[in-house]
Amino acid sequence: MQACERSFGAPPLDPHDVGNGRPSLVGGTDLVRATAPACGVIVWGMPDYHALFDELLSIEWSSRFESFDARERRILTGFNDFGWQLGNRSFFHTPIRFHMGSAVTLTHAGTEALELAATTLRKSWLPKEIANHERAIKILRGRICADEDGAQTARVLDTLEANFCAARAEELMTLVDPEDLKLIGTPNARLPRTIQAISAEMVLDDWLHGIVVHGDPRKADAVARWSPSAYEWSAVKAVCSITEAVFATHIVTRGAMGVLLEDRR
Numbered sequence: 363m364q365a366c367e368r369s370f371g372a373p374p375l376d377p378h379d380v381g382n383g384r385p386s387l388v389g390g391t392d393l394v395r396a397t398a399p400a401c402g403v404i405v406w407g408m409p410d411y412h413a414l415f416d417e418l419l420s421i422e423w424s425s426r427f428e429s430f431d432a433r434e435r436r437i438l439t440g441f442n443d444f445g446w447q448l449g450n451r452s453f454f455h456t457p458i459r460f461h462m463g464s465a466v467t468l469t470h471a472g473t474e475a476l477e478l479a480a481t482t483l484r485k486s487w488l489p490k491e492i493a494n495h496e497r498a499i500k501i502l503r504g505r506i507c508a509d510e511d512g513a514q515t516a517r518v519l520d521t522l523e524a525n526f527c528a529a530r531a532e533e534l535m536t537l538v539d540p541e542d543l544k545l546i547g548t549p550n551a552r553l554p555r556t557i558q559a560i561s562a563e564m565v566l567d568d569w570l571h572g573i574v575v576h577g578d579p580r581k582a583d584a585v586a587r588w589s590p591s592a593y594e595w596s597a598v599k600a601v602c603s604i605t606e607a608v609f610a611t612h613i614v615t616r617g618a619m620g621v622l623l624e625d626r627r
Contacts, residue, residue, distance in 0.1 A: 411606050418518070418610060423617025426515045427505040430619075434501045438615055440492030444485060445612035446626040448605060453479040458598060466591050470598060477574050480566050480601050486608050487530065487563065495608060498615055499523050505618075522614065526607040534596045535560040535588065562600035569597050 430438060448454075456471035470476060485493035499519055506515050537558040560568075572581030585593055616622045 411610065414521075414610055415613065418613040418617075419622075421617065423614055423622065424620045426507055426511055427502065427618045428507055430501070430505060434505070435619070437492055437497060437501060438619055441495075441498040441615055442612065442619060442621065444482075444491075444493035445609065445615070448479070448482050448608065449612075450627060451475065451479040451482060453601070454605070458602075460595065468591055468595050468598070473594075476594075476597060476601065477570075479605070480570060480597065481575065483601055483605055483608070484566060484570060486526075486604070495526050495611060496523070498611060499526075502614065502618060518614065522607070522611045525610060526604070529604040529607045530561065530563040532562045532600075532603060533559045534562050534565050534599055535592075537587070560596075562596075562603060565593070565596045565600045566604075569593065 453471045453475040456475070458470045459468070461467045461469075485491040486495045488494065499522060503516065503519050506512050506519075537560070568581040568584040570576075571578045572583070572585050588596075613622070616624065
């Protein structure tokens with residue numbers, strides 16, 4: 363099989379760079395959905411967040427929200443701190459390269475860097491974490507000013523919430539009926555039936571709890587069903603996609619708190 367390779371820079375996870383109104387791509391180009399004709403496979407990519415980032419960075423958010431009380435400001439400050447911590451992880455500042463030829467190779471900042479990024483990211487959906495995305499959106503929604511911009515602000519928050527949920531729920535891996543696989547190439551062949559669709563959140567949950575953070579045997583077995591390279595690629599995709607959604611919300615949170623131009627890189 364002819365090798366095909368794309369060099370991926372880190373996804374646009376740098377909305378802190380507002381100098382030119384567009385988040386910078388560190389080390390390469392966007393991840394985009396495309397067909398690689400040389401080897402006839404679909405090369406995974408992420409939605410283009412540039413337009414959304416540009417729009418969010420252009421809005422004066424501080425005037426769109428009423429004042430936050432002490433508890434709300436503490437939580438939003440925590441979410442802001444979390445966003446900076448996540449964005450400064452080395453994983454997002456090193457190109458990601460996926461090469462498919464006689465062998466499949468995946469290179470990035472390294473396993474430890476990926477693990478640290480994933481461990482940090484998962485705070486965004488854990489209920490008790492101050493970085494919880496749902497809680498930040500709820501606070502922002504509750505303080506929308508009742509003026510002519512209120513409806514648009516509400517729609518933006520709805521979009522941010524939907525993007526985050528969709529990124530976590532995105533189907534990245536599929537377990538199919540092994541008996542159907544045995545029939546491939548025979549007269550009785552049929553499209554393999556799906557036994558389980560594995561979402562981005564499930565990919566990270568099984569990997570972190572089964573391998574990285576804890577030693578849950580059930581989750582470790584779920585990871586072991588796949589080749590190491592296949593699972594690592596899915597973990598990379600999950601981390602990048604969910605983080606994009608988190609950073610869009612981070613822009614609005616910083617703007618609402620009046621610290622959009624703050625730079626902690």
